[in-house]
Amino acid sequence: MVNFKIADESLASKGDEALYVAENKMPVTTGIIRKRFEEEKPLKGVKIAGCLHITKETANLALTLQAGGADVYLCGSNPLSTQDDVAAALVKKGINVFAWHGNTDEEFYWCIRECLKESPNILIDDGADMIITAHKEFPELIENGTIIGCQEETTTGVKRFQAMEKQGKLKVALFPVNDARCKNQFDNELGTGQGIIAAIYGMHVLFAGKVCVICGYGHCSSGMALRARGLGANVIVTEIDPIKALQAKFAGYQVMPIAEALPSADIILTATGCKHVITPTKEMFDKLKEGVILGNLGHFDIENLTQILC
Amino acid sequence: MVNFKIADESLASKGDEALYVAENKMPVTTGIIRKRFEEEKPLKGVKIAGCLHITKETANLALTLQAGGADVYLCGSNPLSTQDDVAAALVKKGINVFAWHGNTDEEFYWCIRECLKESPNILIDDGADMIITAHKEFPELIENGTIIGCQEETTTGVKRFQAMEKQGKLKVALFPVNDARCKNQFDNELGTGQGIIAAIYGMHVLFAGKVCVICGYGHCSSGMALRARGLGANVIVTEIDPIKALQAKFAGYQVMPIAEALPSADIILTATGCKHVITPTKEMFDKLKEGVILGNLGHFDIENLTQILC
Amino acid sequence: MVNFKIADESLASKGDEALYVAENKMPVTTGIIRKRFEEEKPLKGVKIAGCLHITKETANLALTLQAGGADVYLCGSNPLSTQDDVAAALVKKGINVFAWHGNTDEEFYWCIRECLKESPNILIDDGADMIITAHKEFPELIENGTIIGCQEETTTGVKRFQAMEKQGKLKVALFPVNDARCKNQFDNELGTGQGIIAAIYGMHVLFAGKVCVICGYGHCSSGMALRARGLGANVIVTEIDPIKALQAKFAGYQVMPIAEALPSADIILTATGCKHVITPTKEMFDKLKEGVILGNLGHFDIENLTQILC
Amino acid sequence: MVNFKIADESLASKGDEALYVAENKMPVTTGIIRKRFEEEKPLKGVKIAGCLHITKETANLALTLQAGGADVYLCGSNPLSTQDDVAAALVKKGINVFAWHGNTDEEFYWCIRECLKESPNILIDDGADMIITAHKEFPELIENGTIIGCQEETTTGVKRFQAMEKQGKLKVALFPVNDARCKNQFDNELGTGQGIIAAIYGMHVLFAGKVCVICGYGHCSSGMALRARGLGANVIVTEIDPIKALQAKFAGYQVMPIAEALPSADIILTATGCKHVITPTKEMFDKLKEGVILGNLGHFDIENLTQILC
Secondary structure (H helix, E strand, O other), rough: OOOOOOOOOOHHHHHHHHHHHOOOOOOOOHHHHHHHHHHHHOOOOOOEEEEEEOOOOHHHHHHHHHHHHOOOEEEEOOOOOOOOHHHHHHOOOOEEEEEOOOHHHHHHHHHHHHHHHHOEEEEEEEOOOOHHHHHHOOOOHHHHOOOOOEEEEOOOHHHHHHHHHOOOOOOEEEEHHHHHHHHHHHHHHHHHHHHHHHHOOOOOOOOOOOEEEEEEEOOHHHHHHHHHHOOOOOEEOOOOHHHHHHHHHOOEEEEOOOHHHHHHEEEEEEEEOOOOOOOHHHHHHHOOOOOEEEEEEOOOOOOHHHHHOO | OOOOOOOOOOHHHHHHHHHHHHHHHHHHHHHHHHHHHHHOOOOOOOEEEEOOOOOHHHHHHHHHHHOOOEHHHEEEOOOOOOOHHHHHHHOOOOOOOOOOOOOOHHHHHHHHHHHHHOOOEEEOOOOOOOOHHHHHOOOOHHOOOOOOEEEEEOOOHHHHHHHHHHOOOOOOOOHHHOOOHHHHHHHHHHHHHHHHHHHOOOOOOOOOOEEEEEEEEOOOHHHHHHHHHHOOEEEEEOOHHHHHHHHHHOOEEOOOHHHHHHOOOOEEEEOOOOOHHHHHOOHHHHOOOOEEEEEOOOOOOHHHHHHHHH | OOOOOOOHHHHHHHHHHHHHHHHHOHHHHHHHHHHHHHHHHOOOOEEEEEOOOHHHHHHHHHHHHHHHOOOEEEEOOOOOOHHHHHHHHHHHHHHEEEEEOOEEEEEEEEHHHHOOOOOEEEEEOOOOOOHHHHHHOHHHHHHOOOOEEEOOOHHHHHHHHHHHHOOOOOOOOOOEEHHHHHHHHHHHHHHHHHHHHHHHHHOOOOOOOOOEEOOOHHHHHHHHHHHHHHHOOOOEEEOOOOHHHHHHHOOEEEEEOHHHHHHOOOOEOOOOOOOOOOOOOOOHHHHHOOOOEEEEOOOOOOHHHHHHHH | OOOOOOOOHHHHHHHHHHHHHHHHHHHHHHHHHHHHHHOOOOOOOOOOEEOOOOOHHHHHHHHHHHHHOOOEEEOOOOOOOHHHHHHHHHHHOOEEEEOOOOOOOOHHHHHHHHHOOOOOEEEEOOOOOOHHHHHHHHHHHHHHOOOOOEHHHHHHHHHHHHHHOOOOOOOOOOOEHHHOOHHHHHHHHHHHHHHHHHHHHHHOOOOOOOEEEEEEOOOOHHHHHHHHHHHOEEEEEEOOOOOHHHHHHHHEEEEHHHHHHHHHHEEEEEEEOOOOOOOOOOOHHHHHHOOEEEEEOOOOOOOOOHHHHO
């Protein structure tokens, strides 16, 4: 019996189409791992709960875990990324999903709790919310050994757990997926960094000839700088870490303080993990060009950009 | 009184939003030329007919001609590019529009005729269809001097008129806009070349690590190659003009015959102006990778790509 | 019998080594054209005089013309480019050479006259000096049809002949090699543009992280900009032609007036064909960074750069 | 009193010119650190021995240490890199130098011993030879605390010391300079990677249009790949580490096994730290193009390249 709360079960067939694309574009997960899991069933009897972006790609992951014998429970790690059609398709295939697009903060935690109530053995987290909720509200799952291990996907999440570990508050074994070379040198630079550029470019904004200011020069932001330049923009990097700033300069970018960079910018993209990169003051606003495009690459929609726009 | 046939007048306010964007992104047309036209009215009493893509950008052109005193008549140069909301906004502002998304071949020519019936003095064409129709069906407009001059925007169109001129059949003064350095070195390379890449990239297809085959190395296709490489693709160029092929090679691309290039391709984009670049045979099909993305940059949707897909 | 005046005949065997390299690196000239010329002897009885850079590459051209049956007479088109070892090797192989490194202005014209005294039928020029000397001092060669045609290799030379033609003063048939697509889109952009960059880079100057100002954005200078960027420099372009300036901007470079660009420059390279691009004033000098590298790509060593250094 | 053995003291004034360039191009070492050292004399009474490339840049380092109060003793870390003029200039300024271009293996170790005989307190090594010699032949310097610390600059050297540490054989405190972000992300990628490209490019080899095979995709080799592409080459990477190979592929390079890559190569550069990357067999040789350029970036001249050429 499948347990779930989603937006609309009738979207399942549309979700199936999305799944078809993902399965074909993820040959390692689909063709190699799932195939082996189907034969070996290494996860038989294991309950896995994931707090993830409910998209066609994580759907493919969930179905692969299921193929390995696991019972899978999913909730959404970001209310704005849940694809309701994919959720419906997953439910039809026997994945327990508690997620719908645009849920509230309260509903967000309700969904996490529904997953944890099922007494999962492994938690897969994207931003630390599920594992922290387990610590706070389901401590018995940790104490009695029901939860045997956890994973965290993001830089943000890993940093939160490192802080907990220092204070002696982290009570579970944790695998920081984010720190794998295969994650941060690919997903962060090529995937995340590309996402925001693709979103803007896909609206047929011409990057060629424009001044594009990239705030930050870490994995994600250096990926964004590379792509913006590849599309013909003149890229200016702002960065407070002196060694990263030097790397940006030696990569051929202009590097300068943000206050100097803003007045000439046609496009400004921030990816620093911090708030207030562009301070939301009238003084700062008055410096910006009419029609400048502002974008932020971050965990939620409440980072610096929104604050500017208020 | 405005004369028109469009899809839906009620879309005007949505079209106004699109116009707002275009007006802000086209400072020369809007801020310099239109301002001067409003004062000087150089086109007072002139009737201008345009067979153009009915988009927010050409809308901005039409309104600028109107500001200069002209009566403007528009029909769509491609049934698939007409934006019905923009058409509605234009009608409300007094532009005579005969265009709707997805019209048939017959309707396409009906729209051209509606414009020509108004006895225009200047024709602005995108693909030669309106000017050729004027020659065939409205010869009196040419003979009696009503039509004082024409413009053609595209490589394809200019080539058709050069052929007509050789045979002594071109009866109007024609300005080949396409041959202006400001057109082919910018619009073709940066705009047209970018369009198809932006459309695919905007669907979050990762170019990095993929093999992208670009068929042709003219203005549009070399622009596509540059952008595909800028997005991290390994680009292979196919080109039958030996000097252009050499240019592609010296620009650092692999250059090879199309039959050799196809088997390794993840993305194939053609921009040659010719049909059958990829021959629609079973033999050719069997060489292609599962899931390859095929795209064509051309005047209509009946070029080589569609033929493959049939 | 070979007629010649060169620096040192004993350098011939060293010149042979240079020739060996050129012959292997120029497979079309050596392997295809020379082979055919040896069989067909299409230039039998023809006297060809060339005023060219006496380097291993033009040596390969001269030997190929000789293989076709021609008598070849060479003088140097630039006193600083003549390779004395190559000149010696050529003399030994039967080419009539009048050239040595560092000859004076007077000697330069003496060498040209020695070639013209031989009553050549075809002139190959690099900078217009030989053909103009023929007009001035050997008009009978033109009038009596001894000279049947001429070629000019450079932009500078072609411009001089276009001016002469307008005034009705050009009396010979002239083939402007420079205007061939195979010349200006390859030799100018890739070869000439690369030369100055290679010379500096070969001294192990790090371009990465430096600000490199390129004055001009024609064939040669755009090639230099591309290479400087490819080596990691942040490139600023200065250009007075508005369309070329726009091309530079859309290629992702910063574009600004020279006076604004100079103060931040680590390397400044000019390739405009004009003098005084950097005006040799104290005011301009005081703006330059300590240790800035200045370079000029031009026909002689008396263009703007030297004037600065005086 | 200065102790030394060099090639030719009379070269000192030529060496001074080289020093002048280095001092101006190294503003941090010269302008900031040396200035502070001159005032604070933090190294007063300290003996420092360096086994380094005796070039104008390390000369600048030696003079800065001297300005801080140290007695400096230098020997060359590579017999082929010693600049005899720089050595002469250093001796004249009071640096004890034991180095000359082209010394033999036996002489190489004699020079190291001369430095160690002076009972230095700090060793600066480039390749591990001096520190290992200290362990083997001057153990008392380590045991009695004369040597208070060591530095090693290269990847190769650091690896040797890590192996010694594992076996409990490393007896000194060692600072692995190579592992500093400021070293391997700049010196290795930008400097070392550039060196070999600059050497070839400086001989006016056209990279544009050539196939350049880079063996390896570590810090140095990825820098070489970037520069070769920046000069217009079509770059193929060979790499046995699967994650690095994937990085190369996602950076847009072709990636393939070396045996597949060689036949199309115009230029082959190896930077793997290993021998026999290109196996010196007749079978391999027969695959190479006539006139292919082979280069190796390594610690000595006895790595794979030489072996091929034998």
